[in-house]
Each structure stands twice: as structure tokens, then as C-alpha cells.
Amino acid sequence: xxxxxxxxxxxxxxxxxxxxxxxxxxxxxxxxxxxxxxxxxxxxxxxxxxxxxxxxxxxxxxxxxxxxxxxxxxxxxxxxxxxxxxxxxxxxxxxxxxxxxxxxxxxxxxxx
Numbered sequence: 001x002x003x004x005x006x007x008x009x010x011x012x013x014x015x016x017x018x019x020x021x022x023x024x025x026x027x028x029x030x031x032x033x034x035x036x037x038x039x040x041x042x043x044x045x046x047x048x049x050x051x052x053x054x055x056x057x058x059x060x061x062x063x064x065x066x067x068x069x070x071x072x073x074x075x076x077x078x079x080x081x082x083x084x085x086x087x088x089x090x091x092x093x094x095x096x097x098x099x100x101x102x103x104x105x106x107x108x109x110x111x112x
Contacts, residue, residue: 009093018086025079032072039065 037043044061 011090011094014086014090014093018083018090021079021083021086025076025083028072028076028079032069032076035065035072036069039069 039061041062044058044065
């Protein structure tokens, strides 16, 4: 927003912000995949197999791991939705800008 209170939208900034959210979602998905591979039931069972209380410990750790993975998945999906919404705002803003330009005498190609 400008100092005088006028709203202003910079499409390139909006695209850049959408890309940042998209990259964060992508990175989180990669971390989640690695986390699931390293803490999945098979990996946990193999790691705790030698403990005397292994069934109880393994079960608790598997449950915790599943909860963490589920939470990370929710965050990943949320970041993706934010990126999608920002891209939609950009598209809508660009279409509206073009439509308004035509109303004020510019052709859709940008020339008068």
C-alpha cells in the first residue's frame, strides 16, 4: 500500500511470493519423504529389535512418527494451497488490469 493509502499490487512480487511458497512446500515434501523412509515402521522395528521392552517402545515410536508425518503433510498441503491461491490472485489481477486497460482505450495487445 502506498503512503497515501492507495492499494497497489506488483504482479512480479506476487509471482515471486507464490514461487517461494511452492518451493517451501516442495522442500517440505522432500523432507517428509526422507523422514518417512527413515522412521517408517520397518526402520523403527529394525532399530528397536534388540531392546527388552522393544514392543512397547517400538509401538510408541511408530505412533509418534506417524503423528509427526501427518502434521508435516498438513503443513505441506497448506503451503501448496497458499501458492495456488497466490497464483490465482496474480491471474485474476492480470486479467482485470488488461480488461481495465481496454476500457481506457488500450487494445488487449497493449497498444492504443
